[in-house]
Amino acid sequence: EAGERELEFKLALAEFHKKIKEAFEVFDHESNNTVDVREIGTIIRSLGCCPSEGELHDLLAEVEEEEPTGYIRYEKFLPVMTKVLLERRYRPIPEDVLLRAFEVLDSAKRGFLTKEELIKYMTEEGEPFSQEEMEEMLSAAIDPDSNSINYKEYITMMVIDEN
Structure with a gap:
């Protein structure tokens, strides 16, 4: 049973990664694995999450570079967004x-x-x-x-x- 759960988890993870990558690529206009920081809210909402302005602000702090460039890198966004989806954070209200x-x-x-x-x-x-x-x-x-x-x-x- 533990093995089965692990497999389910890996499948869910792969599915999340695919969804996140697809959503990110829509706004990666230069195809260089970065998006404008102003697009992040739209990307997150397109993944079915509805964070408040404050929550979005906190999320951006996690994915931004030490020196903010105005762009968010996919490598930084992927693990944070995966965690958000796994924890079912910012779900829309039923x-x-x-x-x-x-x-x-x-x-x-x-x-x-x-x-x-x-x-x-x-x-x-x-x-x-x-x-x-x-x-x-x-x-x-x-x-x-x-x-x-x-x-x-x-x-x-x-x-x-x-x-």
Whole structure:
């Protein structure tokens, strides 16, 4: 059984390495095993991870050179990203959990929240969003005709497929 688990682990590792390499190569425009540091967030998200800005910052500190060059080398990125995937860090929140959270906010059970309600919850509760983050999110979430968010549709659109 231990041997079987080891084999599974090696297969998972090989699969992660392949995915990481493919995601990295998309942004390795010079084909020299480096990417612009500004692309790292996109690469990480394309691998199904959703780190916060703070977590992304910490991750960058791990993969950057001693003297930051503005570029990240594949050799440094691969082991750190493999560890992130193995530990299932920064997983997106499951759909049912998101839905329950919205339903709590929608106390009248209407199936939607108005733009005003959404702004209120986003700015008064927990870690406040910046004006820029708010606008970016609202433009994606709010239906311009009704000026509200149908959260069931929004969640479906937002949740990244696990496959």
